Amino acid sequence: MTISGGTFDPSICEMEPIATPGAIQPHGALMTARADSGRVAHASVNLGEILGLPAASVLGAPIGEVIGRVNEILLREARRSGSETPETIGSFRRSDGQLLHLHAFQSGDYMCLDIEPVRDEDGRLPPGARQSVIETFSSAMTQVELCELAVHGLQLVLGYDRVMAYRFGADGHGEVIAERRRQDLEPYLGLHYPASDIPQIARALYLRQRVGAIADACYRPVPLLGHPELDDGKPLDLTHSSLRSVSPIHLDYMQNMHTAASLTIGLADGDRLWGMLVCHNTTPRIAGPEWRATAGMIGQVVSLLLSRLGEVENAAETLARQSTLSTLVERLSTGDTLAAAFVAADQLILDLVGASAAVVRLAGQELHFGRTPPVDAMQKVLDSLGRPSPLEVLSLDDVTLRHPELPELLAAGSGILLLPLTSGDGDLIAWFRPEHVQTITWGGNPAEHGTWNPATQRMRPRASFDAWKETVTGRSLPWTSAERNCARELGEAIAAEMAQRTRAELARLRHYDPLTGLANRSYLQERLAQDGQSAAALLFIDLDRFKAVNDSMGHGVGDGLLIEVARSLVATVRPHDLVVRLGGDEFVVLCHRLDAAGIVSLAERLRQVLEQPFEVAGRKCHISASIGIAMADSIGDLDLVRAADIAMYAAKKNGGNRGELFRPSLYEETTQLVELDNDMRGAIESEQFHLVYQPIFAL
Ligand code: BLA
DSSP states (O other): OBSTTSOOOTHHHHTOOOSOOSEEOTTSEEEEEETTTOBEEEEETTHHHHHSSOHHHHTTSBHHHHHOHHHHHHHHHHHHTTOOSOEEEEEEEOTTSOEEEEEEEEETTEEEEEEEEOOGGGGOSOTTHHHHHHHHHTTOOSHHHHHHHHHHHHHHHHOOSEEEEEEEOTTSOEEEEEEEEOTTSOOOTTOEEOGGGSOHHHHHHHHHSOEEEESOTTOOOEEEEEOTTTSOSSOOOOTTOTTBOOOHHHHHHHHHTTOOEEEEEEEEETTEEEEEEEEEESSOOOOOHHHHHHHHHHHHHHHHHHHHHHHHHHHHHHHHHHHHHHHHHHHHTSSSSHHHHHHHTHHHHHHHHTOSEEEEEETTEEEEEESOOOHHHHHHHHHHTOOOOTTOOEEESOHHHHOTTOGGGHHHHSEEEEEEOTTSTTOEEEEEEOOOOEEEEEESOTTOOEEEETTTTEEEEOSOOOEEEEEEOSOOOOOOHHHHHHHHHHHHHHHHHHHHHHHHHHHHHHHBOTTTOOBOHHHHHHHHHHTTTSOEEEEEEEEETHHHHHHHHOHHHHHHHHHHHHHHHHHHSOTTSEEEEEETTEEEEEESSOOHHHHHHHHHHHHHHHHSOEEETTEEEOOEEEEEEEEESOOTTOOHHHHHHHHHHHHHHTTSSEEEEOOHHHHHHTTTTOOOOHHHHHHHHTTOBOOOOSOOBOO
């Protein structure tokens, strides 16, 4: 809409006083009475014509005297029941015999009556027609199918020239998604109309009052007269009047569309206006109470089913995406690292939200999937999105319109779905979609919303509704709410997976020696506790001369030597034996299913291996080992480590580079070296250890 050559300002349309026009359409009359006194406060100037009593003569009179006592009681009852929506309360016979419908509704302090002559067409509906139309609705599988059945049914029972289902898009513009029409009329099916064709005020009104009718776009509005004292002077709200006079802008619009009459039904999905069923007639047509009731009922059923079908369609999409999501989440828990798991699941990441490319940033690593946009341009877009909070999904389908300076984004990054991850600064997943060029056919050029007519001081809607094609570029396919939800759920799953991996890593650290990668003392203790009932043999290995190496060659070589020793131990024992670094230069080998001869020969092999010089950082290190051996048929509460330790001390005391089997006499020999606790003493005295009395090997 241009105003004196200025730009279109939709707010002008929003200022139309559509609920309080101060006038009605001329095919009926309107009268109000104050709820307290019951005296007539308003009357339309055509009251004489419709009711047979001039407006001036009824203003101030008790309403019962005008419409009869019974009708007054019914009118009061309609008010008492509190229902805002209009209802037919009865009829009234004029002095010349003409029957009139009385239709009650509430407005502020007033009880209001629409008065309409009963017309022949009113009873024209074949009995049961309405019911059988409504029954067809339950077969609809999609919202569009339901709308097709609804327009078919409406045309069948009400017989308008054209019946359309009009669906609103997210930006408020609308599209005709179903249509039935007289063959000679041009089709509107598939046409789009700008949001400003139906201003917000009209949408809000159609949510409150679902059915509205215009009998003749060329009518002359009939003003209301108010009683000087009983009319409170506030504009009377006619939202619920079936005779409400409509905005002259819209009447012009209808005339430009070559439509004389309309009957419109608001379709609601919850508390949102989903769309409208719009019936048009090329010639004037009055929609009487029966038709309006039929329209209202059809609208109610369609609205109800629409919500349900919407949920079903959404659930079907979500379900398909959920199965991709759960496969993807399952994959995340495999793989050595999360990044490796992502790489292995590449196609699933794209399929999850129907993207052509994705970038995953994780702990300083960046993974690319599919055909990603050029890195610099992508970074600029990400920067422009600021720093959304973790798991706050952002989606745009018009990146290239927002960034015309980055045309290189068109092919791969017209749409972006951004998921900031919880793990830290800059961790994110960004999905991309390419440009999706679309042709939209508008009912008239949408840029020409209307013009300002200085002569009438009114808006004039656009004159041409000829199909006008627009090629929409710079946009990707929009991201659906199911896709956004899946992205968020993936974010939550990644957070859970990361927590799980951190816990596993911590557990690993708790059990492993970071220098050699061997199990540590706490792991050994857990294993011994677990293996409680089984027979076991344990070697306690202490390196001889390690301190000398450490002191003379430095800690670096010392650490290197420990790593080499660990490697040699692992290479020498059987695969299922456990090699442990207790700390410093002390190691343990825990063996199962090895008899005394077996364990002794293993100890001897280890002694020989450790006796060989080790080369660390180009330096030769000469060490050897003192090895203590302890065995038990059942570990139970025995402190095998302590026993082997005692034996090791004996080996060390005897010159090192040798093995000693634990025997109770060692207890006596080593008392100066180690303190034995009572449990140990008890175990030795009860001879639970294998008792072997002589050193079996020694240098
Ligand atoms: C109302 N505009 C409406 C209504 C429809 C449309 C359906 C509801 C009333 C009715 O059913 O007639 C629009 N009608 C359409 C469309 C199609 C159709 C899109 O058949 C497509 C096939 N209208 C304008 C501009 C303004 C405007 C520029 O084009 C504002 C300056 C206003 N439209 C306008 C207003 C109403 C309206 C104010 C409410 C009328 C009323 O109820 O008083």
